[in-house]
Amino acid sequence: MRRLLVLLAVAAALLAPAAAQAHPLGNFTTNRYSQIELSGNRVYVLYVLDLAEVPTFQERNRVQELGRARYGAALQERLARGLRLAVAGKPLLLEPVSRALRFPDGVGGLKTTRLELVLRSERVPESNAPLALSFQDTNYSTRQGWQEIVVRAGEDAQLASASVPAQSVSDALRTYPRNLLRSPLDVDSASARFTPGEGDGVAPPLGRGDAAAPSRSSSRSEGGFASLIDEDDLSAGVIAVSLLIALFWGAAHALSPGHGKAIVAAFMVGSRGKARHAFMLGGIVTVTHTIGVFTLGLITLALSEFVVPEDLYPWLNLVSALLVVAVGITVLRVRILDWLRPRRKGAQAEPTGHWHEGHDHDHPHDHAHDHDHEQAHDHDHPHDHDHGHQHGPGGHSHVPEPGSGLRGIVAVGISGGLLPCPTALVVLLAAISLQRVGYGLVLILAFSVGLAAVVSGIGLLAISSRRLFSRTTFDGPIVRALPAVSAVIILGLGVVMTLRALPTIV
Incomplete structure (x- = not known):
């Protein structure tokens, strides 16, 4: 009981603003x-x-x-x-x-x-x-x-x-x-x-x-996480609580402006992503953010006379923005091709060839029945397809969903985790200064996992919302246009991000 009270006291102290707070203008200024x-x-x-x-x-x-x-x-x-x-x-x-x-x-x-x-x-x-x-x-x-x-x-x-x-x-x-x-x-x-x-x-x-x-706005989000590295008592219980708190601060940081939350939601709708894609996205964000913090830390240590860390952030912003633009163009192109395909075929049915690309159906189906297409065909055996399936006016198509393919997920994940949190860099530098490198690396990893959990959660929420719409009885043009609209949103956000990043570099 006493140990539990000690751990709770440590948690309360670490969640509260620390006595030594983050610089109000940021850790790089x-x-x-x-x-x-x-x-x-x-x-x-x-x-x-x-x-x-x-x-x-x-x-x-x-x-x-x-x-x-x-x-x-x-x-x-x-x-x-x-x-x-x-x-x-x-x-x-x-x-x-x-x-x-x-x-x-x-x-x-x-x-x-x-x-x-x-x-x-x-x-x-x-x-x-x-x-x-x-x-x-x-x-x-x-x-x-x-x-x-x-x-x-x-x-x-x-x-x-x-x-x-x-x-x-x-x-x-x-x-x-x-x-x-x-x-x-x-x-x-x-x-x-x-x-x-x-x-x-x-x-x-x-x-x-x-x-x-210190300013109040920066003290909680930055001081709370960074103060974990300075904890005197590093018993197993305190370390466990510290990791949970690092997860919390990572999630809180993800909810602050940035990290492409709107882009993730639009991507999952526009690409018709699945739950596994949301979890994959979170994993890529974790790896990218952790590697980014370590890389920036090495640059700060080894190349401080030649490279100023804050000078890298505008370039990282630009790279992130261009990745979003590329994803937006790709998803929008797929949606346009989907829209044009039945119109090109006119009254003729599309070929029934199957393209297996590892995408799940939103609904299970088997083809033990006749299709009422102009080029009717029968499937004599039931089978499940692990690929996208859509029925258009001219037949059915097994074209994959490129937007939710691996390249699109990787691009969105890298974009969301490419900008290392400055406070995570402070934790790394403090860990080096205090000779607690291992502890600091674990804290940063936990922070990145917390950040990625929110990104994955937003992706899952977007997927659930899309499925809710698909199960409703109304299937008007607005609902059918959602994937294309989402692609336009991704592209628009990428363009805005690029326009904001360019003046900071020039």
Whole structure:
């Protein structure tokens, strides 16, 4: 009884948001903040760099090699070189004033990075009239994340105008607004006009150094699963409960936007798939997602200097979209051929040759009776067919259902599992960091199985719905058109996915 209570307590703790939560903008993001402070006859820049779990993990070897102090100094020098400041058309050098480097706890036992720098320009020209200021941040220009710039006037200086606000909406990358998480700020340059004061002015103080506050939307889905890898007690009972929880989070992740749930449903209707096809689809999703996580983990570990993991996601999105387009075209072509076949034959019956392709009938039948076709024929022996069977105006056809063939199922399955869940990658990296690789791999596999279970369930639901319609007494043109409409839906979704993926690559 006591062991059961312990396991239930562990389950409750792991299903709840963890104390160290996922980064609100995602585990891959590199976020920057520049506060331009006009004070005296100098320009000060408070620069904040906030790295999420994955980029911090990629930097771990440099931190260990250089040590914390030297790493901070090297990073400060690199960031300062990436800042461009000019006043009255004259470029100004920025020199360091102060620095603070921290590694706040992230999700799954991984760390995040928060570096705060205060830089000071050389003296600006004396002027009683407003001077033009331009600023640009070229650091991490290809990385995903938040980028914000503010301009404010300090001691003596007067700010006439600025292209950016004076107050930060993220509290210097401490609190990201929830309504902007899906479309984060991306401001890498600013301009202003100001009148300088006298003297060196006052440098802005370093911030509190707090880590970014987690968002509720990401904390449960990401923190709940990733926190499993950081569990102290790895007894058999705790591992069993952890695997069940990983299954749960995989299923929950599958229910979030993505993973082609609408495509799976449309495919099963359009291709007249069977129950075994739904289970096969789930298996392919499991294998694809698991291999994808492992592959991305290897790239993160071995090729971090050459390949940025988040840069692969747009390409994976495009490949997934093109697979859906290919499946949609194939299924639609089959439906069009089915529609044209009896019209080409006219009043003549189609050949009665049988094409065995391993497809089940939606209804058992035997041919111990006469067919009332224009080319009538008898079957003297009862037999069952393991292939598609349809009766058209001109006879009966044993043409296979190519849409539900192996190639179509594989394409849809790969499309649904091709994009690795970022949190699963975090679990893998955390497992490597904590030397729990075997445990991490099993958790990821359980997560993928949970994801695939939902995909298979959606496929089974679509099949059941189609059969329900087929058993009803009404058999109008709308019902008969459902497979073709489903094929059009698949193709349309694939085109939309492609159009969305292309701008992220170009």
